[in-house]
Amino acid sequence: MPKVNFRLEEALHLALMRRARAANLPLSRFIRQVLEQAIDERKRYVFSSQDEILATSIQILSILATSVGRRSPEALEQGMAQARSILAERGLLGEEEGR
Template sequence: MHRISVRVDPALYLRLQRRAGGANLSLSDFVRSILAEAADPRGRYIYSSQDELLATGIQTLTLLATAIGERSPQVLERGMRDARAVLEQRGLLSAEQDQ
């Protein structure tokens, strides 16, 4: 097996650690999975295929949040608070992003 050594700034390192923990992976396993995706043997560009899924998910959730917010703003507020907590626990939302 070959070894790759990469230097990253402290902020990026902490974000990678948080994301790895959220995925229940070691940092090395997490980074290996990122590199494997970037070097997809089918030549797929790693960002474009996920962008379409993300856009569809955002549109769907926006429609749902709008409908819930019109019926019960308190339920929407509680749901958003719960979602932020889950995202933060998984390393997908840092405390400074949540402001």
Template sequence: MDDTLYLSLQRRAQGANLSLSDFVRSVLAQAADPRGRYIYSSQDELLGIVIQILTLVATSIGERSPQLLERGMQDAKAVLRERGLLDPEQDR
């Protein structure tokens, strides 16, 4: 495994509060699932609710202060980048 991939996986594991071994095992289990299900599917409903709430909050803030919304988006990207959750292709 090259250093870049190793470091990326290590950041993702830390962001998920897992050891690197546990994180890699979960990724491999997901890839090996014959039905192609997401291995953390029990969290999908919660994730959907959080996305809806954040969309409402962002819309409200954006209407009142576009500058504040932009600053919040930059802060969010920084946190995602720090945890290895932001795809470098999307970080533009």
């Protein structure tokens, strides 16, 4: 298997590391999959099965948040703050959203 070495700007490296961590992949495997996607003639998204799981999870959590919000707005607010903190920690929020 050929080996490729190249340099990245620090910001790009950090962003790739966050995305790889969020996908639960080592950086090298994440980058290989991104490169595979770049040459895929069908332009499929590499992580499509994870997107389906994410979409289902968002729907379930939305229903749950609505129910909790009706019963206890304070509990919902606390849970949302904790969720934002966790997402920011994993690099899944933009800088403005993480504040």
